[in-house]
Structures are given as structure tokens and as C-alpha cells.
Amino acid sequence: MSKVVYRKSGRRAGVPLLAVSALLLLGLTIANLAWPKRDMIELENRKAAQFPVFSVEALWNGRWQSEFARWMQDQFLLRDTWINTQRAADEIVFQKAEEDGILLGKDRWMFTKLFTIGDATRQQTAKNVQAVAEFAARYPGKVTFLLAPSASVIYPEALPAGAPMADENALLDDIFAQVGESAAVIDLREPFTARKDEYLYFKTDHHWTTNGAYRAYEQFCARKGLTPFDRDAHEAVTVVDFQGTHYSATRLWNVENDTITYYPLPNQMTIYNITGEAQYEPLKTENLINTDKFATRDKYAAFLDGNNGYSVIEGDGKGSILVVKDSYANSFIPYLTANYEKIGVVDFRSFKYGLDSTIEREGYDEVLILYNFQTFISDTNLIYISRPTTLS
């Protein structure tokens, strides 16, 4: 646009455009000064940059300047609205099929973009498979391995046209075959595909729904010969307007909000502080569902009050089970109260010991390993599971 032709009368016509632009620039600059600053950007689930502390050294190497720039960027007025506008333009005007690593599918589905599984991830997957298989071999007949497939495997037809997704099916087959040699494996692809008309996965979040978790739990019960939790005998509570992590990334302009269903149970859960290998101090005891979290954006964190290193739940059944898990299990575990007396929950993201000592000291009869595919293949903490005990 370097040689725009201007009318001879440009002198007059120029002033309104200039005035409007100057007003816009000055208006936004001044309004931004007065705009309230915040600590958290909730929609992006991260801390907002704060005004940088001045030091000569930071000024010398430019760190102060770049932190100042980040502060301006994070604290800019109406930040969320600007981003929503940008995303909407991408989605409506430019018809983008992808936003910030999330694919925009048909019927307002959103999926995690997984086009390649890099070498580093493949190596990690191999390590994780090996660790799980080794661990399971130590407890013959006691370990169950449940790996939830990605939503895109169950609803491939909803993916954007031609999306070159990595072959998750092949990898799942491979993982199940290897782990299956020493553990009982539960492959949900068939049962989920058979029930794909049901509400199995959130559209706006990377988790499954409470119903999806229940269908997985049914498979678990069938395998174990247990009588499943009776949903009809319990009153379900529904929380509306859930917008999960996929939405935070895409800000889908015509988003279809999700709903979260849960069953208020009287069972209590104790969250422990981990002071050493197999050494636990009770931190707090509360309900399985922390309903306070439903008032925040991160509503899924209500289940088991988020991800904690080690917690124990009092169930109404017999025997005990230790669940090794990622966040997918959080909406699954409440159903287990119908079958076990004691349910231990380990999340290796804040649990850095082998599992043998805990199984022995806390006396667990069985182990359930529950992950979703995408966490499982890249998780760097699961390898602790087979680590030998350091206790004598």
C-alpha cells in the first residue's frame, strides 16, 4: 500500500481520519493506564506478569525491558476481549480449523492436535510401558491397566477435513499388547464407539465426562466381576456452563458450553502430605467433590479436589485398591466407593517414590493404573512406579 493515491483535496479529508486515529491511540493508552491490573489470567490459567523490579543489571542486559513489555502485554485493558476478537476473526473470517494447538471440528467439537509423535515422546512411551509392565509383573493378577483413548479416536468423523492425525490406534494396540503380558488391560475403544451417541467427552475440555468415566468404570467392573455403582439410586447434580481448556485455547465464538454431572456422596477423602517414602501425614479430610471449584473456570478440578500426590478415600465396599492416575481418574474414582473399603490415590506428578513400599505398608490388595492416552505417552513421572524401595 506504499503508493496510495490521495485526492488533491486530501488536506481536508485527512483530518477526520487522523483525529479518529489519534483519539483511538490516546484513548486506549490513557484508559490502559487506569485499567485495573490483575494477578491471574484465569482464562489462560496462568499468573499475569507483574511490574518488574528495577535493577541496573536488568536494565543493562535488557531483562527489565522485556519484563516491562510482558507486563504491558499481560495487563493490557480488555485483554480477554481482544483475544476473543482475534480468535473469532480467525474462525469466522479466515475459517481456520485450528487455534493454539486445538482442532476445531464439526458440531463444535474441539480436539487436541496430535499430528506427530516425536522421537522424544516415543522413547518416553517405551519407558512408561516398560515401567508399567515391570511393576505389574511383580503383582501377578492384581494390576489392571486402563488407558482412555482420545476423543478424536472415538469421533474421527468430527475432525476437520484431512487432519493428518498421528496413528493413535496403532500405538494403543502396541501399548495394550505389551502391558497385557503382565496386567489386565481395559481397551475402551469398542465400548465407547458403541455408545458414541452418549455424552462421553467434553467438547470444550480435554477430559471425559462423568458419564464417560462411568462407562469406563462399567468395563472395569465387568472385568473384575463387581456390581457397578447404581446411578439410579443416587441423585445427580448438574453444573452448567463449563468451558474447559480447549475453549481457553480456541475461544470458539459459537461455543457450546459443557455440563458437569456429579453425585454428592457422603464418603470422606483424606489428602496427605508426603514427608518421605511411604510416610504420610494427614493434611485435610473433605468430600470427594470440592463444590467451591464449580464457581471457578477450572470446574473439573472439583473432582477429588484436583490432583494430589497421595489421598485415601473411605469406601462402602470390601478390600482395598490403589489407583495410580492422571486427572482422568478424578471423575472415575468416586464410583469405586461402591466396591472397595479403602481407595488409595497416587498421582506421580507429586509423588516421587516407588510404589512397592506404599502397597506393603498401607496394605493394598489391588492396583488400577488409569491414564488417558495423551498423558500416558509423554508423562515423565510414571517411571517411578517400578522404582525399587529405598527402605530396608
Add this chain to the structure above:
Amino acid sequence: MVFNSVVFLFCFLPLALLLYYIAPGRAKNAVLLLESLVFYCWTGIEFLPLIACLVVFNYLWGLLTAAARAKLRAVLPLAAVLVNLGVLVYFKYANFLIETLNQLASSQLAELEIGDVLPLGISYYIFKIISYEVDVYTDKVEAERNPLTFAAYVLFFPQLIVGPIVKYRDMAPQLHKTSGRCTLPQIERGVELFVFGLAKKVILADSIGALWTDIIGAGGVGLAAVSTPLAWLGILAYSLQLYFDFAGYSEMSNGLAAMLGFDCAANFNLPYIAGSITEFWRRWHISLSSWFRDYIYIPLGGNRKGQGRQLFNMLLVWAATGIWHGASWNFICWGLYYFVLLTIEKLFLLNHLKKGKVWPHIYTLFFVVLGWGIFTANQPGAPLGLLLQKLFVPQGGISPVYSLRNYGVLLALGCVCSSPLPRWLWGKVSRILPLKIVLFVLLTLLCIAYVVAATNATALYANF
């Protein structure tokens, strides 16, 4: 500080303009210098002594050249050019030369510890300085007597990061204007140019460029996995990105310059509509081509000393053009690639091209896009051999369907915006003032949305 950042748009720019406008005419250059210093130091103060020394040296040297007697005069500019080029070579090429030498002579010279980043904008301001020294020597312009004015020219913040390389002689009259430097129509033109440039950068370049990053970037599908059509689509997207990125940045720069009262010539003039490679280079990065023409090609004799000498001069210019873009063999190959193409055109093809209507454009685009393939071959993930094999040996792999689905509209828009159509449309729109203002404000707001949402991609051309 890049122009497409919140901190520039809503902190630096309003303050800088306000200060500049309220400053009295005689103080404007000092204010401009101060602002440029802040801008320069935004990435750190480490390299400030370097540019300060260069400014002082060249200021004094310019005066010396102007005052010196005839015999001494011939040596002075040569020394100035050597010193300035020496600085550029030290920071930009020393390690590349050492590496090459080590490979050729299997010697063991240690690499210099210069750091990974080039001093900000060094390729641009060194060329600006050289143009000044040579022009003073050839009496095209008088030596600058005010050190502040000279420093303001070298550090002029709109041109500091990615040029354009505007010669001192083109800016001198405006730098010396002490009253009525800025006029409202000129500022208005600057605002318009700036916003159009910003739109090119943040809406088109960054969005379209993601297609190529999807292929070769970290976490991308990898060039080895793509099919031939997708490889072509990728390289096409890269070509569009490079154009909108650089042309957008140049327009922002010229827009800012206009807001400050300086009229600078356009750096790009719709290069992708060219009907020959010769014409392409008259439309692409015009300030660089004209610098090479004025300070290498013509002083060497240009086309006045026979065809053999002309071809040799062209070879030098194009090798230099390649090297200027970076210390890497692919850039040298890219420069020589254009030398070959331009030689062929000069020898016979140009006459045929002038008669054609459609095919010269296809021919030009084909070789330009292919050229960008060579150009990008220093990026990890895009080795030239693999790229050429993907482009010219038809093969399967990841199909372009998804990329077309995801980027189709943007690619189409990119093609339209590479043509004269938007310019023509804006001319029509400008006749209806309310419509013009509404559209302009909408575009501005959209640009701001993209700036706020982006993670501030720097200009591709800042690294050269």
C-alpha cells in the same frame, strides 16, 4: 522493541509522538535522538558503546573528508568503508569465516565469543553510514556539522531494526527543517501506511507463516513426511509470509517516518506481480538493491565498460546481496542463483519476456518461490536437498487437504493482497469518507486484537 507489540503501540509510540510534536523545531532532532536511544537500548545497553563509537567516528570522518585536500581525499572514504565494513564483518561473519577456513585448511582456529545475537540492526545502520561517507566524498551531500543530527539519522528508530536503508542525502533536507517539519496530511498518510503495514505483518504474515512452521518447525510434521503438493504449498506460504512480513515492516517504518515528518521511498512495490526477475528486483527490497547499485555496481563501472565487465560487476553485487542476508552458504547460493537468472535475462530472455503476457509472470513466480526455498535452507528442518527432492520428485505423503482447509482463506487473501487490487479498492473507498473511516478503524482494532493475542513474533528480516 518490535512495532507490533503492546509496549510499542501503547507506551512508546504515544509518548514519542507527543514529545516530538511539542518539542520546538530546533530541539526536534535531539528529542528524536533521545527516543531512538531508548528504542535502541530496549534490548539491552550492551551494544550502546559500539554504536556510539561508530557515530562519533563517522561524524568526524565525514567532516574530515569534506575538509581534506584532493590527494588525501581518495584515501579517506576507503578507510571509512573498511572500518565500518570491518565492524559488520566482525560481528556477522567472523565465525563463519573461521569455520570455513577451518574446514578448508583443516586448521583449528577457535571461534570468537561474540554471542549468539547480532547487535540490533547492524546490517542496516552500517549500510546507512557507508552511504553517508561515500556521498560526502562524491559531493552528493554536505557533511553533517551537527553531531546530534547525524546521530539522529543513524539511530532513527523507525529504521533501526529492519531498515529500510534510507540514504542520508534523502533525509538531510527534512532533518534540517526547523519549522513546519510535520504537516497534518503527511501525519495522516503515515498513520494509514503504518496501519496497513501492521495489518500485513500481524494478520497476514504471522498467520500464513504458520503453515510452513507446521511442516518444518519444532513439533511439526517434518518435511520428510509431506507430499509434493504440500511441499509446494508450504514454500508458497513461506514466500507470502516473507513478503508480508518484510513489506509490512517497511511500511510501518515509512509510516512512522511520515508521522515524524520524513518522506521515505517505498521499499516494496508489489514484487510478486513482476513479469521478469529483473523487474522483481526493482520491486523487492528496493532500498537494498538501490544501495548495491549506487555503491558497488555503478562505482565498478556498471554497464559502461563492456558486457564482460558488466557481468563481473553483477556477479559481485549478487554475491554481496546473498552474503548480506546472513553468514551462511545458502544465502550465497541464493545470491548466485539470482546472478544466473539475471544474466540469462540480460543476455536474451528479457526480450522474449516483454512479448509474453501470462507466462512471464508464471516464470517469475516459479523462480522466485524456488529461490525462497534456497533462502530458507539454513533453517533447521528444511535442508535444501530434501526440499528439492520433495518439490521435483512427485511423491505421496501428508496431503495438502488439511492445510488448504486451515489456511485456504488466508492464502487466497494473501494472493489478493499481493496484487494491485487492494490499492485500487482503497482508492475507491477513500472517496466515501465515512466508509473509509469506519473500515480503517475496524482494521486498526483487528490489528490490535492480533497484536494482543500474539506472542510477538519478531520480524524475519531483523536477523539479516
